[in-house]
Amino acid sequence: xxxxxxxxxxxxNSIGLFKMAIEIMxxxxxxxxxxVLQVFAASVITKALxxxxxxxxxxxxxxxxxxxxxxxxFFRHTEGGRTxxxxxxxxAVQVLFWTQVLLSLFLIYRRKGxxxxxxxxxxxxxWLSLNCWFVSGMALTNVWL
Numbered sequence: 001x002x003x004x005x006x007x008x009x010x011x012x013n014s015i016g017l018f019k020m021a022i023e024i025m026x027x028x029x030x031x032x033x034x035x036v037l038q039v040f041a042a043s044v045i046t047k048a049l050x051x052x053x054x055x056x057x058x059x060x061x062x063x064x065x066x067x068x069x070x071x072x073x074f075f076r077h078t079e080g081g082r083t084x085x086x087x088x089x090x091x092a093v094q095v096l097f098w099t100q101v102l103l104s105l106f107l108i109y110r111r112k113g114x115x116x117x118x119x120x121x122x123x124x125x126x127w128l129s130l131n132c133w134f135v136s137g138m139a140l141t142n143v144w145l
Contacts, residue, residue, distance in 0.1 A: 014073025017139055021069065021131040035124045043118040046113075057107060057118070061125020064100035065132040068093050072136025085141045093140065097133045101126060 025032045077091035104122040111118040138144050 010070075010074035010076075012073075013076050013139070014070045016134045017072050018066070018069045018132065020135045021065070021128065024131045024134065025128065031127065035120070035127055038075040039117075039124055042117040046117045054103050057111070058121050060107065061100065061104060061122045061129070063123070064096055065129040066121045068096050068129060068132045068136050069097070072132075072139040077142045080142065090110060090137065090140050093136050095130055 071093050073088055075086065077085040105127060107121050108115055109121060
């Protein structure tokens with residue numbers, strides 16, 4: 001029973017961290033508005049709404065932020081300061097973020113006809129992931145700004 005409560009606590013922490021990441025995106029609303037307008041303009045100009053066979057690759061940038069926040073939520077450090085924090089989850093979050101950036105660049109390169117739309121959607125995903133990375137880093141080190 002204790003293990004199940006720990007899993008629910010980690011899930012609840014992850015949801016709270018994701019909410020904080022969204023709040024940071026709203027706090028920096030000019031950047032978010034520019035990225036959303038870029039996605040909207042790219043989808044209108046490329047007329048990609050009719051090509052639903054390629055939409056599975058547009059989900060990739062939104063999986064990584066959820067994984068990053070999950071690592072931050074399940075391995076949240078609550079005792080002591082930064083010096084006592086475990087290093088492995090911090091490294092895992094950094095590797096996940098930079099893997100997303102490199103994978104996004106590769107997939108933008110591979111999508112010949114839809115590069116602008118792909119770049120716009122992946123830019124929004126990287127912006128979300130950057131905020132999740134920031135919040136997860138605060139949770140993993142117990143240093144809150």
